């Protein structure tokens with residue numbers, strides 16, 4: 001790797017759960033493997049709210065540090081507060097449950113750190129707006145880690161649909177994500193209202209993002225907000241949304257979208273998103289949160305479809321979270337406070353849609369995690 005001219009982002013990892021392991025692992029992948037010559041990453045600290053030993057174990061076991069042949073080992077902290085005092089930490093990756101994002105991001109911003117926070121950004125749009133105000137007032141970079149937006153395959157799908165117009169005029173899109181967690185208990189973050197559980201915030205955000213990427217961001221829609229109807233079926237014990245479906249009318253673009261999410265039955269189709277236009281269809285292959293291929297099938301005539309053509313995309317050497325990390329590094333290098341490919345207005349808009357769906361189903365979280373702490 002030739003890092004002599006590359007800008008280095010110095011990361012602190014806040015929380016040591018499942019996704020923190022994947023993201024931190026991706027930070028350690030040589031950027032040259034994805035043809036990124038201009039930025040690289042260093043993990044300078046890891047913090048666990050459980051203990052410093054847990055943070056140490058994350059570095060040694062989860063990241064398998066010894067085998068990585070890296071120069072400096074990250075510092076292990078036993079609390080988030082302690083890590084946020086570390087001057088070496090430039091940007092923090094927040095990987096706590098949904099319920100904690102708002103408070104943790106505020107903590108980071110108050111400590112003068114740039115932030116990349118896992119999805120969903122917060123519990124509601126008011127909280128997101130507050131974080132945006134704080135970041136802007138402190139001139140700090142802030143981004144929701146909606147990682148698929150940075151995948152080359154997603155950029156290519158948007159180019160084909162919106163610029164090349166391979167399908168001609170778009171008509172409709174169907175997107176879904178259903179997941180079944182074999183060992184999920186009622187306390188699991190997905191089922192637990194105290195942790196901001198529910199299908200919409202955790203899983204639905206992906207099929208919702210596919211609707212935004214395809215129909216909302218179609219130039220003919222001129223970014224006009226859709227008219228939405230939704231339906232929610234709550235979990236009988238914990239009351240979070242177990243099944244959630246939305247229908248979008250994009251009036252300007254004259255398209256209709258349908259999305260659905262749940263945490264009880266898996267999406268079986270390998271093709272989670274289907275976009276249909278006047279000339280044919282484009283399907284995106286599994287997974288909605290980690291797309292790897294798409295197929296275009298053009299129509300021969302009104303009754304007959306032509307040969308499907310599949311294009312595959314590699315995710316070189318990791319999980320694919322390095323692309324969003326590279327975007328953060330470039331923004332820091334360039335003195336930008338938000339990412340070009342995923343500006344904060346996207347996150348506010350997403351949270352507003354999810355607020356609307358929750359309001360129509362009277363789906364509330366405990367006040368302690370819905371609150372906004374403007375001083």
Ligand SMILES: NC(=O)C1=CN([C@@H]2O[C@H](COP(=O)(O)OP(=O)(O)OC[C@H]3O[C@@H](n4cnc5c(N)ncnc54)[C@H](OP(=O)(O)O)[C@@H]3O)[C@@H](O)[C@H]2O)C=CC1
Nearest residue numbers: 015016017018019020048049050095096097098118119120
């Ligand atoms: N982009 C993606 O593909 C994915 C994103 N996610 C998102 O990442 C976030 C974390 O998910 P995931 O890693 O699966 O969750 P985990 O439960 O595996 O990890 C969450 C971590 O947060 C910390 N934490 C702090 N307070 C609490 C608390 N009260 N209860 C539980 N954990 C707490 C813990 O770390 P510690 O003890 O070290 O402080 C814990 O390990 C969620 O927002 C989720 O939506 C999740 C999966 C995939």
Ligand SMILES: O=C1OC[C@@H](O)[C@H](O)[C@H]1O
Nearest residue numbers: 119179190202203206289
């Ligand atoms: O972001 C996610 O993507 C994958 C899912 O399995 C997980 O629950 C979710 O948080």
